[in-house]
Amino acid sequence: MTASPGISEHSNELLSTTVKRLLLDRIMSGQYEPGGRIVELQLAKELGMSQSPIREALRDLAAAGVITIHPRRGARVRMPSAKELADVSIVRAEIDALAARLTAGEMSESTLATLQDLVDAMLASLGSGDFLAVTEADVQFHRVIAQTAGNQALVSAFDHLAPFGRTFITLNLPNVDVRDLLQEHVGILDALRDGDAERASKAARQHQLNVSKLIQDHYQPKEMG
DSSP, rough: OOOOOOOOOSOHHHHHHHHHHHHHHHHHHHHSTTTEEEHHHHHHHTTTSSSSHHHHHHHHHHHHTTTEEETTTEEEOOOOOOOHHHHHHHHHHHEEEEEEEEHHHOHHHHHHHHHHHHHHHHHHHHHHHHHHHHHHHHHHHHHHHHHTTTHHHHHHHHHHHHHHHHHHHHHHHGSSOOOOHHHHOOOOOOOHHTTTTTHHHHHHHHHHHHHHHHHHOOOOOOOOO
């Protein structure tokens, strides 16, 4: 069986990361709804691979709180509460603030250009109503900053929380005006470009705190199927 486009048999670690991204995109796009089952064997047949990397991807998503795995009943998509999502953003506020502080003044022109492209992509995707693309650019923006810090513990913490946080924006964007929230990335980028660690850190922290407040004000979980 031939693997789906974008999936290739390199290593279990690489495959599980690719599968995790695929599953997360499907959850965020509504292909897998809250309460819906993710059948390991069925997915393995679809993607043309063994169940091992799929099982590993499901474990990672379960650890991030995106799905639940029940013995003999398999994996199901879960819908986090508003408090869970708000709490994640509060923790992310400190992670992102530290990342910005460590990277201010250290970024290459090419990295700054990448961040600018991601800001532009966020705003363009919002204008076209492509909410999944908005969240993908948003996550990548913050991950580039975390990676540039050169601290693997920080990147690991970011990667653990980022999938959980994507849930809110993707499922609620059509009903919430988030343009001002997205514009806050401009302030973070300007501070990084100026090499102002204190301003970059403050802007990154405040952005996530604003995300937390928006969640508390507007998040309404879909009913479980």
